[in-house]
Amino acid sequence: MNTLTTERLIRYSKVILMAYISFFGLLVMIHNVTDYGSNYTYVAHVLSMDTTTNENLKYRAIDSPIVHHRIYWFIITMEVTYTVLCLIGTYQLYRHINSPAEVFHEAKKFSIMGILAAIFIYYVCLQTVGVEWFEMDTSQSWNAKDWARHIVDFIFPVMIYITLKLEH
Secondary structure (H helix, E strand, O other): OOOOOHHHHHHHHHHHHHHHHHHHHHHHHHHHHHOHHHHHHHHHHHHHOOOOOOHHHHHHOOOOHHHHHHHHHHHHHHHHHHHHHHHHHHHHHHHOOOOOHHHHHHOOHHHHHHHHHHHHHHHHHHHHHHHHHOOHHHOOOOOOHHHHHHHHHHHHHHHHHHHOOOOO
16 A cells, blocks of 8 residues: 655645646636637726826827737737646646656656746736836726736745755
């Protein structure tokens, strides 16, 4: 009978955490495709800066609906990319759950790439560009700063945990 050791539990926890991130990605992806209109409206308002408060920065606004659609499709593409990478990463970790430590460690590549892509979306695109350039945080109705921060607050520590070579 196999016993659950701490080492095995650590490996399983890495697979499970990656599955959580993959599941979140799938839900976001499905939502953005099946409810394109409401999320497009959000992107358009942020880019247009039509509900922000600092009039001195309105020159940064992008008012073109064509550009709004292209940026939104870029975001969707990045969400698909990170979700697929995380799903592959989850599968690779699970597939190598009983492999030697070096093999299991090398199986983390797709997970790391997926999490990096997710951090790009939620930290760089939303928290950095959305907040710092488009003043999203000053909007009462189109502000996803805290939502994005909560996502980064979960996935970044997971990336640190995944990358640590704790397996023997």
